Amino acid sequence: MSLNAPSDRPRESEIVASLPDVSPLPDTAGQARGYVVSVLQDRLDRGGAAVGERVLGDILLVVSELFTNALRHGGGVTGFGVSAGAREIRVSVGDRSTDLPATPSYRRMRLGMGDSVADGEGGYGWSLVRELADVITLVLHGDGKVITVELPLTDALGATG
Template sequence: MNCAQAREAARAVLAEHDVAPVLVDDVLTVVSELVSNALRHGEGLTGLRVTVSAGQVIVEVSDRSTLQPHLRPPSPHTPGGFGWRVVKTLAPTAFVRFHRDGKTIVAPLPLRPAR
């Protein structure tokens, strides 16, 4: 699965629950960042799950790496490095769950009323 396929899968789940468009954008951004990081730094994507319940959207992305994501200081000399910062901005309570086969990043985003 690539980033575009992951976004489409997430969009389908969100459409079933009539999630507000502004939150859809945030969720799709989180999905893109986490999936691209799994592909680039996590030794491959092993799972994607998007659920809507209990007043929140939960994005879970799994990969094979056991390395903890970290915030890199912004640098004009090094491209990239903003993915985890973007995720933590949109889903401040995001956390990492480590397991035998790697890790799963869990990023909850609170539901907002549709306008």
Template sequence: MGRSRGNDEPGGRTIRPEAPATTAPAPLPATAADARSQVAALLQRAGLPWNARAVTDALMVTTELVTNAIRHGGGLAAFHADVHEGALRVSVADHNPQPPITRTSPPAGSRIGGYGWPLVQSLASHLTVTPRGGGKSITADLNLG
């Protein structure tokens, strides 16, 4: 048997060019728990300790945004989370063009629901609601430091 030419290094080992690094986008979460798992794994890779307050806040915001998209937004249309420069950015898109509503009455003690959006507003360092064809996208930035 002859040796192949070109990509061999001494000792007979074949040198294969490295495949370009590609990452497939994470699948669209089916539930808030799935989205939470994706964000928890992302934060773990970023080196945040599981018991950090920022992790708890990030998971609460993720849960609220995804739950609201599923319950009130006609379903989840897109989901993305990333960590950049000490902040988590979570973007959730749904099929309802109406922006979230902050309810101020009846008194908080007598109503069921309606607490998620104010919670997101209080935890996010920056929050945007952007209309998109047939729906909206909500992006929340949370400081991790």
């Protein structure tokens, strides 16, 4: 093989695996996580790098939070899409609410055991999503919104695990 001959294996930057606009929509966060794992497996099968346990855990946590919030606070899931590139994974979740996600009040960090955050102040899921995602896009439309997050497929040190 010459140095200029194309390889049979795609370059990492060319690898894109996706299940855009998953149909039928998942019914549970567990099913949504399963779709994400399928996309990442497809990416691996196409020659992409493996994703480490910590990175995978972060991705699945974000998927669970977005999906569960759409069910609990957004009037139900109206769309779900996943795509994975060389360095990031993109997850989109649509719902029926035009309300923006709530961020918890950090003034209540001194809560004692048994205390709880008052209704309407939000939980910690959205804060986790904001912490773990590289990019978050919220698109409002007449009957709801779509939240799209991009997450790295490597950890902060560049390792996949």
